[in-house]
Ligand code: AMP
């Protein structure tokens with residue numbers, strides 16, 4: 001049995017980074033940039049007005065005040081999106097709208113509130129303004145040639161907008177991992193098959209595919225494999241078109257648990273088999289024909305928990321993410337938690353925030369087949385190997401499974 005941390009280091013050390021692909025801008029949302037993005041031009045591209053008002057020469061309006069307005073000749077009306085036809089000369093002004101390019105000759109804007117229309121084509125200026133007043137300068141947001149977004153950056157709506165402002169209608173991002181999901185077991189039937197005596201529905205294929213989707217990767221659900229070497233070999237081979245293979249079941253010590261035999265065959269490799277954790281002790285990791293392969297446990301809760309601990313960070317790493325772990329918070333527990341072994345336990349809990357403090361209560365029975373308790377849970381409390389009992393009122397780290405709780409703290413455990 002190897003410790004969870006060691007097992008995860010092995011996984012993360014063995015997982016390859018995926019290549020890049022070019023996608024349309026919108027499709028890049030939530031993905032990771034695989035190129036440095038340089039600015040092809042200044043943003044904003046030209047000096048422009050931050051206000052509705054008058055573009056003036058600041059020297060012309062020196063000492064202007066309500067009592068002593070400066071009168072300027074208005075030579076043009078300039079809406080946003082147009083360029084002035086003529087420069088602003090001495091004692092002249094151009095009426096300008098927010099966003100319009102500052103005309104040549106002008107070096108400041110006087111807000112409309114500080115002016116009044118004068119006789120004929122003139123304006124009264126009531127305020128002295130310094131050079132560059134109420135102007136947005138060319139390149140003040142982004143300079144031409146600057147690295148605007150670095151490779152590895154997570155693309156959120158702000159980045160989509162930024163990329164759009166640079167004219168980037170497509171962008172290089174890391175590929176999404178294709179993940180083959182193989183359920184093993186003679187007892188399994190497909191979701192729409194009649195449930196004969198002794199059979200159960202292959203629910204792992206769905207929970208795992210949903211987890212893969214939630215991770216931002218692409219699930220490929222393979223046909224169920226029977227508990228025979230031949231069928232397992234064949235079905236595993238169908239997974240080789242994916243980037244990663246996940247199986248569930250058949251990895252324990254029973255006579256029909258043959259997944260580790262597949263990982264021990266020539267051309268394959270098994271890095272570890274038993275991990276010091278609960279649930280999920282028997283589980284394997286290795287590769288088949290070079291493809292990283294996770295042999296997850298069959299029990300529905302164990303397979304989901306093992307996915308959380310090993311597969312999710314591995315897929316995120318492959319897809320270029322730097323934040324690969326769930327948020328972890330320290331929560332006070334509401335009932336004693338006792339352990340009878342020195343494994344690391346992951347206890348399904350309901351986490352809540354009361355007056356800024358996190359409180360966790362278990363979802364009840366923790367059997368590894370009780371999937372309904374996984375559905376009640378929004379966190380996994382982590383009880384370290386050496387800690388045999390945690391008493392009411394003590395704290396434990398809790399991995400947050402439901403990010404909608406709005407918890408942003410993140411750390412490894
Ligand atoms: P195994 O490790 O293959 O012995 O599987 C352990 C238990 O997990 C089985 O007895 C089933 O009850 C359950 N199980 C295994 N595979 C699945 C699956 N794909 N969907 C739902 N339950 C499963």
Ligand code: MG
Nearest residue numbers: 184185249250
């Ligand atoms: Mg089985």
